[in-house]
Amino acid sequence: MRLAVLKERRPAETRVAATPETVKKYKALGLAVAVEAGAGLKAGVTDAAFAEAGAEVAPDAKAALDGADIVLKVRAPLAAGEGEVDELAMLPRGALLLGQLGTEHAGAFAERGVDAGSMELLPRITRAQSMDILSSQANLAGYRAVVEAAAAFDRGFPMLMTAAGTVPAANVFVMGAGVAGLQAIATARRLGGRVSATDVRPAAKEEIKSLGAAFIGHEDEESRAAQTAGGYAKPMSAAFLAKQAEVVADAIKKFDIVVCTALVQGRKAPTLVSQPMVESMKPGSVIVDLAADAGGNCAMTKPGEMVTTPNGVRVLGYTNWPGRIPAASSALYARNLLTFLTTFWDKEAGAPKLPPEDEIVRGVMLTRGGQVVHPSLQQQAKAA
Template sequence: MRVAVLKETRSGETRVAATPETVKKYVGMGLDVAVESGAGLASGFIDSAYAEAGATIAADAAAALAGAGIVLAVRAPEAELPRGALLLGTLGADAAAAAAYAAAGVDACSMELLPRITRAQSMDVLSSQANLAGYRAVIEGAGAYDRGFPMMMTAAGTVPAANVFVMGAGVAGLQAIATARRLGGRVSATDVRPAAKEEIKSLGATFVGYEDEESKAAQTAGGYAKQLSAEFYAKQAEVVAAHIAKQDVVVCTALVQGRRAPTLVTAAMVESMKPGSVIVDIAADAGGNCALTQPGEMVVTPNGVKILGFTNWPGRLPAAASALYARNLLTFLSTFWDKDAKAPKLPEDDDIVKGVALTRGGAVVHPLMQPAS
């Protein structure tokens, strides 16, 4: 069976779905791997490294896809895929896209829908990428902040430690807290999920937030934050408004699966911040947690606050992000690999498969991707 690894075509996408390390393991599983020329270049993986690992270098996407039974991608491919192929990627699919995959006879698995269960941890693409995003967000924030992170005592005077506020304590937020602490910042954080308070404190940060009966049920069974009422967010905003005015760097990481990111930092809050303060909005891909975020851009407000609204935060660490993402896909395929048939076998009743499978055998099978009646 042939595995096709495509060069990403989405603007600004620097990652690749397989690395020389994972290609070597696929070859060891008995697979023929075809890598589109230049697929790994933005991540620091050159064609010759893939060739040395046992891959065939294809001149273009069509050549890589010829006869492929498995297609690995980061984002949804634009190329026409072979009928009957298994597609693995973070497809960001909706009902229309799922219907298109079904019509094309492609068995599509959207890996960002993976359930957050113990068995799936090593193939959890959202967690692996969010971890890097949280780290990179603080590094970018430190670079944009013009006063330095740690307290520095010099003969000319003392530079105070930066006050860092992390909004959202999921995987990205917890990594942001840990990174800001390592850099010497005074760190506080908030999250609506009840379990997050102790996690925040365990990393040495101060918890800030509003708590009530609604917040006690603010987490799904899969570990994601739920969308809460407008009344709750208004009360939460009151609590953080006074706090945010004193912060030097604010890192926004709050996402709700499948929905636009909630607005946590209002224009009024931005106006209350000191000149030279920095807001880093990891949620920019989903619209942003800050009301003034411009996705894909860095803006400076009239009162001198820098807002970093870069998109594809994991892609700002392409080598590491690609390495982790590629291992996630390899683990998924290895878990559902039939050694005798030398082909993937995805049991329909498996919780992981049910979570990610959009289409199978020409039909849409994921409950969230069914056309509206």
């Protein structure tokens, strides 16, 4: 059985879906592993390192995919017209494709006859924690957000006492206390900032306080039911958002750094920082928007760019935040994929066995046997 790892060709994607560490473990399962030349270079992994781990270094995507039974990607394969290579057309029929694929490509995968699993759809259950790509990547994004904020901030992060006087600690506000937000809080605290945070979910208040940050936010009956069974934030009513915005607007003007991390699964990111809020902030302040890929939490975010507002506030709207720390994010992502495959590995058959009734498999698989099988997509098709 052959496993192929392709180079990522989508803009600003620096990660790779396997590392020498995971290649060795795939080889131990009895897999032949082919890695496209240059696949790991942006993440600091050379072709020689893959070869030393036992992989065949294939000269191009076509050679890597030739006879592949399993294909690992970070992002969805390019289709005709999307780039210089039509990766989708090269995928062998019947192959298992794993990556952060998105649901919009499901029809194309079914037509191609590929069994596609989109790992960001993994259910949030205990069994799945070690293969959860959203958590592993968000953790690094939260860390990187604070590092980037510190680099863009013109003053010191910790309090600095010198013979010439004292530099006060930076006041940091983290909006959203999921995995990324909690890591941002912890990183800002480690750097010596004075940290406050907000979140609509009831459990978040104690989590924020447990990391030594102050909680800011509106609380009412709606906020006490603001979390789904899977741990995600629910969409909130206009009335609640208005009250929360009042609290934030009153507080935000005193902060030097604001880190926005709020996402609602499957929806456009909520706008939490309005233009008037930005205009109320001090010159030299920094806003880091981790939700830029989903439209942004800040009204003045420009996805993929850092902009300076007329009042001197820097808004960092970079996309693909995990890709800004590619060596670490690739290592964790690769382990997530390895854990998924080994969890469902049939030793006798020497191949993955993906029972459709399993909760994890049902949550991840978009297509199987030329059919779209994900429950949410089937419901959408029926509704249409």
